Amino acid sequence: MLPLEAIELDAFRQQHEHDTFWCGLLLGGCGLQLTTKLYTDRVCHFAHYPGSDGHPHLCGRRARGVASADHLYVKAAVDTWLRARGTQAGFDFIQPDGVPVGSVVDIQLPQRKLRVHLDQEVAPDWDAEHEPVLGVSVPVDSDTLIRRWYVNRIRLDSEGTARRVRIGTEAFARPTEWFALDECEITDRGLSTPAVERIVHARNTPSSTRWTPGKKQEEPAQDVQAHELMRRLLYARRTKSTDLAKEVCREIDELAGVSPQLQRQLDAARRNALLWAEKETETRRDLFDRLSQAMADQKARRVKSLLTEIKMATRDGRTEEENHTVREAATYLAAVEAAKLAHLDTLLEDINRFPANEDPRHLKSKVDQLLQVAAGAVKLGEHRQAQLNLWSTRLRYLPFPPRPAAPLRPQEHVPMHQRVGRAYWTTRPCPQCGAGRGQQCVVYGGPRTGRIRPMPHADRLQPVIDEPQEQQKEHGVVQTVWQAYDVPCPDCGQEAGAWCLTPGKPHSARSKRARELTAQQEPRL
Structure with a gap:
């Protein structure tokens, strides 16, 4: 782990002055040499040397966080743990179907094999020879927890620059209990934690008869069986298993000799279960119909979404026809x-x-x-x-060419209100609408008569433009008057005669430059 702070990196460099660093292949890297980058305004990090063409080297490693090396931390921790118990194991970072390295870690023990799933890239195989150990992000369904009694999990916690391995045990309707690796053992059942020992002991120990004051201890066998059937119906509803619900309903039909009050409860539970199973079957049939329609419509994203939904809804099994549809979708x-x-x-x-x-x-x-x-x-x-x-x-x-400049706009084609400063718009009366000095022009015809115009009439501005030229003729003085579009724009870089890149009037810096040239009497080229 490279220190993130500059002062810590200085000490790190001194400590490893004679060491070299390489992009790890077991981290999904390229295997080329790395250097350390020291920054004071952001975190320090490893970096590749640039390529021979001067461009930054591109590495195929996608994950760069501390968790991307968890498979290596798992190997180191488990190897140390087993060696302390006089046991050695083999480790393999398999990549089925080309998944990224580090998703799965195989641990070969003398008598058993563990497969650690650190993420969801590879689905656990509960019927294989190895025992799955799941990362915290890997889901497990209720049926698996009930059938297997428990499932072991693994997580890694950061402690300084290291990662500490912890093993957890999850059981049905129970929270996951976590333990240090030193508290765990390898037994005939596989990886065992204190929680596993308690679960196995409870399963193998017969339950004692509990005496409840005020209640009759002996209950007819048919009533006991009826209570058990209703519990199984509740479990079928909870796990969404229609096959189990229908099987229990058939057993209820064959059960006789139940007390009248309990029989009424049993009949009501059976009716509700059959209605629920029929509704679930209809929903299931609709899912497969939508999947077939999505394939016919060539909607790949819809097919993928429905296929995931179907796999979750049919965890208790599928018919041959349904399996055929799923295979077609895949x-x-x-x-x-x-x-x-x-x-x-x-x-x-x-x-x-x-x-x-x-x-x-x-x-x-x-x-x-x-x-x-x-x-x-x-x-x-x-x-x-x-x-x-x-x-x-x-x-x-890429060396993209500069954006082409706007076409040049001759001065005479520039709108008149842009050739006269706003402060001079109302210095004269308007001959068209009759607005006096200091008053804005108004509309004098049509339905908008009397409303203020956004700009003066042209007849009001033309004398303002012509006045400097007339004064020059009267006094025999040739005065140079610079307009805004006679000079290049300092803000947007447009050449003389070209519009500014912003809509409306030119930039203020351009107008200011024109006034300065006019005051200095700079001749126009």
Whole structure:
């Protein structure tokens, strides 16, 4: 772990003066050499050396937080823990279906095998030879907890620059209990915690008969069975298992000899369970109908969403027809994904062959299309991801040509109210609307008569423009008058004669510059 503060990094550099640092392959890195970057205004960090072309090196490692090395912390902690007990184990960071390295850690013990799932990239296989140990973000359904009695979990807590491993045990309707690794053992059942020992002991110990004052201790066997059937119906509703609910209803039909009051409760529970099962079956049928329709409409996102919903709704099993529909949906999504990847490869090949002398804006359009297609893909692979990162970075360094300037606008075509300062708009009476000195012009015709105009009439402004020229003729003095559009704009950089890039009047700095040149009597070119 590289220290984040500059003063700590100085000490770190002195301590490792003769060491080198490399981008770890087991972290999903590229294996190239790293250097340390010291900053006072942000956190310090490792960085790659630039490439031979001077551009920043692009590494395929996506996760850079402290949790991205949790699989290495797990290996180190478990190895130390086992060695202290005189046991050695083998470790393997498997990558099924190309998942990122570190999602799964296999631990091979002398008699058993553990598979640690640190994230949700790989679904746990409860029927395999290994025992799954789940990260805190990996979900587990109630049926699995009931069937297996418990599930072990793992989490890593930061302590300074290290990560501490803790093992938890989760059971049905119970919160997860957490323990230090030293409190755990490897038994014939697998990974065991103090909570596991209590659960196993409770399961294997027969329950004692409890005496309740004021109640009859002996209850007919049929009534006991009726209570058990109603509990099973409640469990079926809670776990959304329609098959279990229907099976219990059949057992209720075959049960006889129940006391009258309990029989009424049993019949009501049976009716409600059958209505619920029928409603759930209809909802399930509707899900599969919508899935088939989404495939027919070629709506991949809808198919993916419905497929996830169906897998959650059919955890208790599916019919052969339903399995066929699910397989068709999975095949369709695989074909869509393959088509996206093929399109992505075509775009990458096209971009890599892009001529160096072409307009960079055309290249930007192609890269934008590439990133848009990649956003809809699920598994790009390391090579494609590295190519995307490369072009995404290069896009920021493309030499785009400057935006073309606005066409030049001759002075005589500039609106009259822009050629006269606002302070001079009302220095003369208006010959059109009759507005006096200091009054704004008004509309004098049509339905808007009497309303103030946003700008003066042209006949009112024309004498203001002509007055300097007339005075020059009378006195024989040639005076240079600079207008705003006669000079370049200091704010937006527009050339003389071109409009400013902002709508309306020119920038104030441009008008000020024109007044300065007029006062200095600078000749116009």
